[in-house]
Amino acid sequence: MTKEEQYTATAKEILAEVGGTANISNVVHCMTRLRFNLKDESIPNDKKVANIKGVIGVNRAGGQYQVIIGQTVANVYDALTAAGGLAKNAAVDEDLDPELVKEKEPFSWKKLGSTILNKIAGSLTPLIPVLIAASMFKMFAAILGPTMLNVFAASSDTYKLLELVGNAGFYFFPIFIGYTASKQFKTNPVVSMFLGAILLDPNLVNIVKAGKAFSVYGIPMTLVDYGSTVVPILLAVWIMSYVEPFFKKIIPSALSTIFVPTLTIAVMLPLTLTILGPAGSFFGKYISDGILAFGKMGGIWAILGVALIGALWEILVMTGMHLIMIATMITIFAQAGHENFVDLGAIAASFAVAGMCLGAALRLKDKDEKALAWGYLLAGLIGGVTEPGLYGIAIRYKRPFIGMMIGGFLGGLYAGLTHVTAYVLVPVANFLALTGYVGGSTMNLVNGILSGVIAFVGAAVATYLIGVTKKDTAVDAADFKLVEA
Structure with missing residues (x-):
């Protein structure tokens, strides 16, 4: 036909x-x-x-x-x-x-979780072309760079170009999402993008990196790196959807062009930088701190902690708070020369994302959606880029998120139970991440590989059994909302 x-x-x-x-x-x-x-x-x-x-x-x-x-x-x-x-x-x-x-649906606590995921998905789904393009550049950098085929040295301009293009697609998420979220919350798209750009201003980034105290209108600001984050700008645009209409209502139309955007940003600055932005990372920080506490307790708690890292890692990535755990991991590596907690769960989580993509690819009926899922699988396993799978499958369809978490939990649990240790800090999240387990016993490497396989297979099977959507079909991407029949 x-x-x-x-x-x-x-x-x-x-x-x-x-x-x-x-x-x-x-x-x-x-x-x-x-x-x-x-x-x-x-x-x-x-x-x-x-x-x-x-x-x-x-x-x-x-x-x-x-x-x-x-x-x-x-x-x-x-x-x-x-x-x-x-x-x-x-x-x-x-x-x-x-x-x-x-028209607005009445608020419902019962639908709150679904509504939040719908807004996130509606803001991320239009970014899939950016995710795909950036992932391809990062994948080529991984394959052709020094970690694999070594066609290009790390110092070569070609490798640097591939890296910077790939990184840009993810780093500037707050600006991209400022635009797509404006479609969800009916705000001015350009002003929303401006708000996202403020979060990434080099001066603000330098203040955060230096750890210098900074205040907004005299209000102390929590130092947060907003690069590649999703939740902070979503919260900011949501609140902006109430601030902007207020000024449109009270300011005369003759003056609205000048004063509505100016006053909107003036009000949103303290709200975003001192409350909403930090609040977007608040949840992730407490998850990070809680899991790290499990590691300090040792024994069965440490094993459970590795499993929780595997299950919750991608949530931390969305809030940007995975950086706290990465900093802890690097510190332990520097002091002891090995690490047996954070890295194990993070590797399991990356394999779980790839496994989820496989389960979705096998379950989806629409040819175009299948093709995207296969592409996300390759981006994760070969390119070490999990964001396309996270945002293009897990968040977009919601149900696969559960399968991803199950796979990550199982892989992390096995790594914890078998006392796997990472001896090499591998700077990639693709299949080569498993080489980080080289340096100890043969069984350490075998169990490390098995933990990745368990995470991958577990997520694939769980996603396939749970299903992708009620019809296992496409999302109404251009309309910026999830649709379930």
């Missing part, structure tokens, strides 16, 4: 399920959705419509019956209007749909 034939088949099934031409008052499409005004909204069966091939999900909002298609919506719309003899209308912009902008 050709693509055009599939579009026609999908369109005809949708047309039949919504009650046919006679039940349609009007139909338009936006970037990802067919939007129907139906005479009788009780006719469509949401589950049946959602299960049509080519349909991602359905939604009822603003007096419209919305069928979510994704990037091929224009093709399906053309086939639909042709099949039903309906008049064509120009595409609409979701962001300018007043009914949908005003």
